[in-house]
Amino acid sequence: GSNVLTDTMIYLRNIRNYRNATAAVxxxxxLVFHGAAxxxxxxxxxxxxxxxxxxxxxxxxxxxxxxxxxxxxxxxxLAYQWQPCRVVPYIGNDKNAGxxxxxxxxxxxxxxxxxxxxxxxxxxxxxxxxxxxxxxxxRYARPSRSYLEIIQRGAQEWxxxxxxxxxxxxxxxxxxxxxEGRLLQMAKLTNDNSLPLRSVWFRQR
Numbered sequence: 001g002s003n004v005l006t007d008t009m010i011y012l013r014n015i016r017n018y019r020n021a022t023a024a025v026x027x028x029x030x031l032v033f034h035g036a037a038x039x040x041x042x043x044x045x046x047x048x049x050x051x052x053x054x055x056x057x058x059x060x061x062x063x064x065x066x067x068x069x070x071x072x073x074x075x076x077x078l079a080y081q082w083q084p085c086r087v088v089p090y091i092g093n094d095k096n097a098g099x100x101x102x103x104x105x106x107x108x109x110x111x112x113x114x115x116x117x118x119x120x121x122x123x124x125x126x127x128x129x130x131x132x133x134x135x136x137x138x139r140y141a142r143p144s145r146s147y148l149e150i151i152q153r154g155a156q157e158w159x160x161x162x163x164x165x166x167x168x169x170x171x172x173x174x175x176x177x178x179x180e181g182r183l184l185q186m187a188k189l190t191n192d193n194s195l196p197l198r199s200v201w202f203r204q205r
Contacts, residue, residue, distance in 0.1 A: 014069070021058060024058060033142060035141045056155070085122045094160075094161075104116070150184065
């Protein structure tokens with residue numbers, strides 16, 4: 001979601017301690033929105049009749065304290081829950097570096113039994129929410145224009161695959177501008193001394 005943009009992590013979450021941040025792809029998942037973003041398991045993601053490789057974002061390592069900060073500010077366990085996952089890191093080039101890295105990882109896994117995939121954590125909707133009465137379950141809803149723009153800016157910042165950026169561009173936002181951009185701007189005005197950080201998937205040290 002919006003954590004893919006550096007400014008979100010710097011100014012809204014005030015996370016300061018990280019290492020080994022890199023673009024990464026989460027295969028066999030898709031990006032979904034219920035106002036905010038989450039991921040769900042799937043077999044393919046389609047964009048303009050083209051199948052992309054999964055959900056692209058950023059992987060980085062966090063010490064336990066900062067991991068807990070992300071949990072609290074994301075509303076875990078009520079709004080989200082953590083889901084173990086396997087991602088493939090890559091160096092973005094605005095073309096197809098993620099797709100190539102994923103193909104190589106799968107080839108290595110099939111041929112040698114070893115893989116460059118890394119175990120990480122991602123955020124999903126709480127499993128318990130499916131047992132709530134229908135009116136109380138999270139509903140799929142288009143993202144606000146401001147929220148979607150933040151995700152697109154993060155994708156550009158990390159030079160994610162062109163096919164994935166095209167997929168993001170194909171998402172139709174709601175008619176609401178949304179408060180996310182204004183909140184981020186306000187946070188930047190009041191907190192300009194933090195160190196850089198980017199995020200989507202989290203790996204504890």
